Amino acid sequence: MPEATIYELTSAGRQGVRFPDADVPVSPLPAEFAREELPLPELSEIDVIRHFTRLSQKNYCIDYGFYPLGSCTMKYNPKVNEEAARLPGFAAIHPLQPEETVQGALALMYTLQEWLAEISGFKGVTLQPAAGAQGEYTGVMIIRAYHESRQDDKRKKIIVPDSAHGTNPATSAMSGFEVVGVATDASGNVDLDALKATLDDTVAGIMLTNPNTLGLFEQNVLEVVRLVHQAGGLVYGDGANLNALLGVVRPGDLGFDIMHFNLHKTFSTPHGGGGPGCGPVGVAAHLVDFLPDPVVVMVEAGDDDTAPLYGFRRPDKSIGRMKSFAGHFGMMVRAFCYISMYGGDHLRDIADYAVLNANYLMHKVKQVYKVAYPRVCMHEFVVEGRWDDAPEVHALDISKRLMDYDYHPPTNYFPLIVHEALMIEPTETESKQELDQFAEALIKIAQEAHTQPELLKSAPHNTPVGRVDEVKAAKDLVLCCWMPDSK
Amino acid sequence: MFIPHTPSEKEEMLKTIGMKSLDELFQDVPEKYRFPKLNLPPALTEMEAMEQMREYAEANESTRELICFLGAGAYNHYIPAGVDFILRRGEFYTAYTPYQPEVSQGTLQAIFEFQTLIANLTGMDVSNASHYDGATAAAEAAVMAYHNFRGKRNTMVLSPAVHPQYREVVRTYICGYENVCTAGDSEDSDPLAGPEALYPLIDENTAMVLVQYPDFFGRIFDYTALAKKTHEAGALLCVAVNPTALAALKPPSSFDADIVVGEGQPLGIPLSFGGPYLGIFATKKEYVRKIAGRLVGESSDSQGRRAYVLTLTAREQHIRREKATSNICTNQGLMALAATVYLSLLGKNGLKQVANLCYQKAHYAAGQIAALPGFEVVGASPFFHEFVVRCPIAVKELNQRLLDRNILGGYDLSRDYPALNRHMLLAVTEMNTKEEIDLLVETLKEVSHA
Numbered sequence: 001m002p003e004a005t006i007y008e009l010t011s012a013g014r015q016g017v018r019f020p021d022a023d024v025p026v027s028p029l030p031a032e033f034a035r036e037e038l039p040l041p042e043l044s045e046i047d048v049i050r051h052f053t054r055l056s057q058k059n060y061c062i063d064y065g066f067y068p069l070g071s072c073t074m075k076y077n078p079k080v081n082e083e084a085a086r087l088p089g090f091a092a093i094h095p096l097q098p099e100e101t102v103q104g105a106l107a108l109m110y111t112l113q114e115w116l117a118e119i120s121g122f123k124g125v126t127l128q129p130a131a132g133a134q135g136e137y138t139g140v141m142i143i144r145a146y147h148e149s150r151q152d153d154k155r156k157k158i159i160v161p162d163s164a165h166g167t168n169p170a171t172s173a174m175s176g177f178e179v180v181g182v183a184t185d186a187s188g189n190v191d192l193d194a195l196k197a198t199l200d201d202t203v204a205g206i207m208l209t210n211p212n213t214l215g216l217f218e219q220n221v222l223e224v225v226r227l228v229h230q231a232g233g234l235v236y237g238d239g240a241n242l243n244a245l246l247g248v249v250r251p252g253d254l255g256f257d258i259m260h261f262n263l264h265k266t267f268s269t270p271h272g273g274g275g276p277g278c279g280p281v282g283v284a285a286h287l288v289d290f291l292p293d294p295v296v297v298m299v300e301a302g303d304d305d306t307a308p309l310y311g312f313r314r315p316d317k318s319i320g321r322m323k324s325f326a327g328h329f330g331m332m333v334r335a336f337c338y339i340s341m342y343g344g345d346h347l348r349d350i351a352d353y354a355v356l357n358a359n360y361l362m363h364k365v366k367q368v369y370k371v372a373y374p375r376v377c378m379h380e381f382v383v384e385g386r387w388d389d390a391p392e393v394h395a396l397d398i399s400k401r402l403m404d405y406d407y408h409p410p411t412n413y414f415p416l417i418v419h420e421a422l423m424i425e426p427t428e429t430e431s432k433q434e435l436d437q438f439a440e441a442l443i444k445i446a447q448e449a450h451t452q453p454e455l456l457k458s459a460p461h462n463t464p465v466g467r468v469d470e471v472k473a474a475k476d477l478v479l480c481c482w483m484p485d486s487k
Numbered sequence: 488m489f490i491p492h493t494p495s496e497k498e499e500m501l502k503t504i505g506m507k508s509l510d511e512l513f514q515d516v517p518e519k520y521r522f523p524k525l526n527l528p529p530a531l532t533e534m535e536a537m538e539q540m541r542e543y544a545e546a547n548e549s550t551r552e553l554i555c556f557l558g559a560g561a562y563n564h565y566i567p568a569g570v571d572f573i574l575r576r577g578e579f580y581t582a583y584t585p586y587q588p589e590v591s592q593g594t595l596q597a598i599f600e601f602q603t604l605i606a607n608l609t610g611m612d613v614s615n616a617s618h619y620d621g622a623t624a625a626a627e628a629a630v631m632a633y634h635n636f637r638g639k640r641n642t643m644v645l646s647p648a649v650h651p652q653y654r655e656v657v658r659t660y661i662c663g664y665e666n667v668c669t670a671g672d673s674e675d676s677d678p679l680a681g682p683e684a685l686y687p688l689i690d691e692n693t694a695m696v697l698v699q700y701p702d703f704f705g706r707i708f709d710y711t712a713l714a715k716k717t718h719e720a721g722a723l724l725c726v727a728v729n730p731t732a733l734a735a736l737k738p739p740s741s742f743d744a745d746i747v748v749g750e751g752q753p754l755g756i757p758l759s760f761g762g763p764y765l766g767i768f769a770t771k772k773e774y775v776r777k778i779a780g781r782l783v784g785e786s787s788d789s790q791g792r793r794a795y796v797l798t799l800t801a802r803e804q805h806i807r808r809e810k811a812t813s814n815i816c817t818n819q820g821l822m823a824l825a826a827t828v829y830l831s832l833l834g835k836n837g838l839k840q841v842a843n844l845c846y847q848k849a850h851y852a853a854g855q856i857a858a859l860p861g862f863e864v865v866g867a868s869p870f871f872h873e874f875v876v877r878c879p880i881a882v883k884e885l886n887q888r889l890l891d892r893n894i895l896g897g898y899d900l901s902r903d904y905p906a907l908n909r910h911m912l913l914a915v916t917e918m919n920t921k922e923e924i925d926l927l928v929e930t931l932k933e934v935s936h937a
Contacts, residue, residue, distance in 0.1 A: 002792055002793045002794075003596060005596070005599075005600055005603070006600050006604075006827075006831050007600075007603065010834075014834065015833070015834050015836045015837050016567070016569070016831065016832035016833065016834060016837065017567045017569075017832045017833050017837050018837065018840070019565070019837065019840045019841060019844060019917055020844075020917075022843070022844055022847045022848070023920060023921040024847055024848055024850075024851035024921050024924070025847075025851060026843075026847045027847070027850060029735055029736075029843075029846060029869075030869055032709065033707055033709070033735075033736050033737060033869060034735065034736070034737070035733070035734070035735060035736055035737050035738065038607075038608075038734055038835050038838070038839060039607040039835075040604065040607060040608070040734075040830060040833075040834055040835040040838060041830075041831055041834055041835070042834045042835055042836065043831055043832070043834055045569055045832060047831075048569060048828065048831045048832050049569055049572065049573070051831070052573045052576075052597070052824075052828055052831075053573075053576070055592070055593035055596055055597055056573070056576045056578035056579050056593045057578060057593065058590075058591075058592035058593040058596075059578040059579065059582045059590065059591055059592070059593035059594055060582065060587075060590035060591065061577050061578045061579070061580075061581040061582040062577070062581035062582075063577030063578070063581045064577070064578070067583065069583055072583055074583060075489070076489050077580070077581050078489060080533050080536060080537055082575065082580075083537065084536075084537065084540040084544075085759075086571070087540060087541060087544035088544070088549045088551045089541075089543070089544025089545050089546070089547040089549050090540075090543075090544050090547070090759065090760065091549075091757040091758070091759050092549040092550045092551050092757065092758055093547050093548075093549050093550065093758060093759070093760045094550060094555060094557050094561055094563070094758050094760070094895065095560075095561050095758070095760050095761030095762075096557055096559055096560075096561070096898055097548070097557065097895060098886060098887075098890065101547065101548040101553070101890070101895075102547050102548075102760065103546050103547070104542075104543040104544060104545065104546025104547040105543070105547050105760050107543060107546065108543045115527055118525055118526055118527060119525060119527070121523075130619035130620070130623065130762070130763070130818065131619065131815075131816065131818055132816070133804075133814045133815055133816050134619065134623075136814065137814060141659070141662075141663070144663070160809075165805075166803075166804040166805035166806070166807075166808050166811070167804050167805075167814045167816065169804075169808040169809035170804035170807070170808060170809060170811040170813070170814035171814040172809065173809040173810070173811070174630075174663055174812075174813065174814055175663040176663035176664065176665065177663075179808075179809040216515070217513075217515035217516055219515050221517070222517055247522065247523070247525055248513050248516060248521065248522060249513075249516045249517070249520050249521055249522075249523070250520065250523055253520045253523065254517070254520060268489075270580045270581055270821070271580075271581070271582065271583045271584070271820075272579070272580050272582075272819075272820045272821030272822075272824075273579050273580070273582045273583070273584070273585065273591075273593075273594035273597075273820040273821060273824065274583070274584035274585065274594065274598075274616070274781070274817030274818070274820030274821075275584075275617075275763075275817050275818040275819045275820045275821065275822070276619075276762070276763030276818065276819050276820075276821060276822055277818070278763075292659075293655075307546075319659060320655055320656075320658060320659035320662075321622075321652060321655040321656050321659055322623075322656065322659060323619055323620050323622050323623050323656060323762075324560060324620045324621060324622040324623075324650075324652045324653070324656070324750070324761065324762070324764065325560075325561070325652070325760070325761025325762060326760070326761050326762075327761070327762055328762040328763040329759050329760035329761055329762050329763075330757075330759045330760075330762065330763055331762075331763060333540070336540075337536055337537075337540055339527070340528065340530075340531050340536050340539060341488070341489075341530060341531050341532070341533065341536050342530055343527055343528055343529045343530030343531065344524070344525040344526060344527035344528065344529065345529055345530055346530045347525055347527065348522070348525075349490055350490070352509045352512070353490050353492055353497075355509075355512045355513070356492075356497070356500055356501070356504075356509060356512060357500075359504045359506075359512060360500045360503060360504055363503055363504045364503075375515075376512060376514060376515065399587070400589065403587070403589055403590055408583075408587065408590060409587055414805070428489075428490050429489050429490060429491070430491070431491040431492065431496070432492065432496045432499070432500055458789070460589050460590075463589040463590055464589070464590075464592050465588070465589055465592055465788040465792055465794040466589065466788040466789035466790055466792075467589065467788060467789045468588040468589065468786050468787070468788050468794045468795070468796040469786045469787055469788070469789075469794075469796075470786065470796055470798070472786045472787065473784035473785065473786035473795075473796045473798040474784065474798050474799055474801075476784075476785075476786070477775070477784060477798065477799075478784055478785035478786075479599075479602055479606075479613045479614075479775070479782055479783070479784055479785075479798075480599075480602055480603040480606045480607075480612075480613065480614075481599060481600065481603045481785070
């Protein structure tokens with residue numbers, strides 16, 4: 001049943017929330033500025049709550065079931081994080097309050113900066129970037145500022161392997177760099193010969209995802225880092241896949257100069273149906289001065305009797321401000337709570353079980369689905385969603401059919417270098433039983449693909465709507481619902 | 488906790504994949520750097536973690552205890568209970584970006600409704616699914632303007648009365664583009680000048696003119712003449728708005744703005760020390776294919792039923808890679824949902840009521856303060872719910888005195904504008920009672936006598 005829109009549900013005169021009358025003398029707004037028509041809906045509270053409750057029931061979510069969306073790290077979102085972020089001492093503080101009135105928030109941010117630096121092996125961390133894509137942007141701007149500060153103005157190229165997320169080349173181009181691609185070799189690593197061919201004194205840096213988007217640890221990582229450094233470039237790590245490395249290896253130790261974190265992937269903050277995220281950036285010692293404005297510093301160290309004093313500071317050669325205020329503080333609170341519940345002794349469990357789950361699931365399905373690069377994988381793996389003897393079936397059809405089995409599909413058609421890719425990331429929070437059942441569903445669908453392919457082509461059958469016509473959406477372009485007559 | 492494996496399940500799984508220990512999984516990692524000891528505190532249970540979080544939270548003085556007259560881009564408004572009730576539904580907050588429309592109609596329809604509400608509130612033709620915040624929305628507008636003229640116009644004219652942080656973020660974003668510069672807000676410009684001061688700067692090199700409505704100082708200007716000047720020069724006019732104010736004020740479409748951006752935080756989003764907030768971005772139909780960020784469109788499913796889907800995705804980074812004009816993926820989905828629920832609950836009359844309360848209370852406060860010896864409400868322009876006060880002593884000192892009375896005073900404008908030494912920006916919302924305003928006035932009076 002399609003749900004009516006809020007504009008269709010509107011009934012003139014209804015109002016969900018009222019406010020007190022003015023307790024001060026009133027005077028009218030000057031007529032030349034006053035608005036006449038305000039085309040907003042009119043609904044009672046129950047209309048609103050039912051409408052959005054019914055809409056919510058049309059969504060698949062982690063709280064309902066398995067969500068193996070590769071590269072997105074759809075792990076369980078702990079409920080205690082939600083409680084913590086809503087404490088009035090966090091939710092009801094203003095970003096411009098005097099620093100002495102927000103020492104708890106500043107202490108939390110300072111400690112989170114320190115923890116992320118410790119986890120990743122970097123010297124300094126900014127929490128300001130709003131999301132992974134903005135973290136990347138921050139990182140690439142730092143690369144630019146670093147070379148500029150050395151008057152090394154020939155460096156116009158950024159190397160991006162062909163397995164990279166689309167944001168990597170987009171970010172480099174936005175920052176004024178020329179993007180140079182590098183191929184992947186037969187074992188799923190950066191092709192070293194291809195890399196060497198691109199390296200000269202015009203290279204500003206490389207954007208490297210490790211584990212890469214095939215779910216594989218870059219076996220030549222130390223050599224890649226060495227070569228890029230030798231050419232005078234910096235190494236940027238896309239930290240989207242950090243979940244596989246917690247307590248296993250620190251990118252800073254491997255020689256990475258910069259990396260962004262996705263708190264909404266690795267550190268359990270919810271994805272929110274598409275944000276808000278949080279994309280902190282860690283940098284090695286030689287780049288600390290370039291971090292965005294502001295970072296949190298300890299202004300005065302404390303002692304037994306007095307707590308330290310924290311404050312905001314603009315780094316000396318800062319690339320500037322990436323967004324308003326100090327970042328997505330509510331997400332920092334959640335990530336802080338999460339890290340403190342694993343601690344130094346158990347953080348590695350996350351990577352251990354994420355990688356165990358991925359390898360276990362890969363093992364369960366590899367007889368039926370061709371694994372693109374058959375090696376021990378990290379937190380995710382990529383299979384081909386196609387068979388020579390079922391030519392009409394595509395990865396998309398398998399994805400849609402999985403919905404009928406009550407699963408969210410994996411990522412499909414990414415990475416681009418695998419034909420009909422299905423990218424599967426189970427995360428550490430799924431149990432063996434859940435993985436077994438999912439593997440069974442995948443195998444059953446493979447059988448259906450050969451015996452009843454039309455079942456896949458016409459899937460999904462059990463969802464609130466069937467396949468949606470994307471061509472029509474782009475052609476007719478209806479971006480707003482029915483407007484009241486006043487418009 | 489959050490990892491369900493029992494020791495025997497772990498063993499069984501290792502056996503299945505032919506390994507003896509978890510360590511074996513990491514054979515590709517250089518041995519020298521494998522399994523570092525992390526210097527982090529020991530793990531806490533949920534009970535301990537929550538206690539710890541409470542301690543950090545209680546080390547802050549929040550707007551629940553302090554009387555808040557601080558605004559400057561983030562505002563203390565009432566959030567109806569229904570907003571957070573919907574936000575806490577796992578179906579919304581534990582879902583991903585709606586890439587698979589068949590199992591994401593809830594998120595998709597909510598975003599579609601958000602786009603409609605924002606288009607109607609701003610008077611523009613189309614809105615996107617959100618940006619990170621008001622400042623980055625303004626920066627994305629500048630980038631869009633740059634691309635609209637294919638890099639041939641290289642100046643962004645910024646009014647000095649636009650939020651200082653918005654202007655800083657615009658600068659950060661455009662510095663990757665060759666030869667693009669900003670004008671209008673240099674240190675010697677008069678921060679309190681009206682929009683006319685920008686006219687001489689607008690010429691054939693101007694890509695975009697950015698103003699704020701109400702501006703950073705709370706003032707309301709009719710930008711009709713500015714829009715005309717801007718369009719005569721062939722440039723785009725971008726107006727940064729406060730969405731609450733738009734319930735009372737003529738929409739920016741009435742003076743022919745090309746792009747409307749804004750901070751959506753006042754629409755049911757907690758202050759939360761600066762984020763996550765909500766970037767608003769709306770524009771005219773003709774620029775729809777140049778908008779950065781996600782768009783949801785109406786379509787139909789295989790059985791002809793109404794259905795929603797992400798559309799015009801060919802503009803985006805995951806398709807166009809280095810040819811995309813923005814790297815943005817999804818951003819503030821849940822915050823857009825908060826604004827959608829907030830606007831649905833308040834509706835036409837509720838939002839008007841909030842806007843009117845803000846206006847009336849701010850004017851009462853300004854009137855009382857203007858009557859105090861030593862204080863002056865600066866400027867003759869009409870204002871919405873923020874205004875500038877010249878104080879007899881430094882604002883920092885004044886705020887300290889106010890804080891002693893549990894009052895969170897206004898923003899110290901000398902932080903961004905050296906010329907506005909001793910100038911304070913005060914914000915008043917529906918949350919401030921007459922009693923609180925009178926206490927503020929009383930305290931200011933005492934301070935000026937001391």
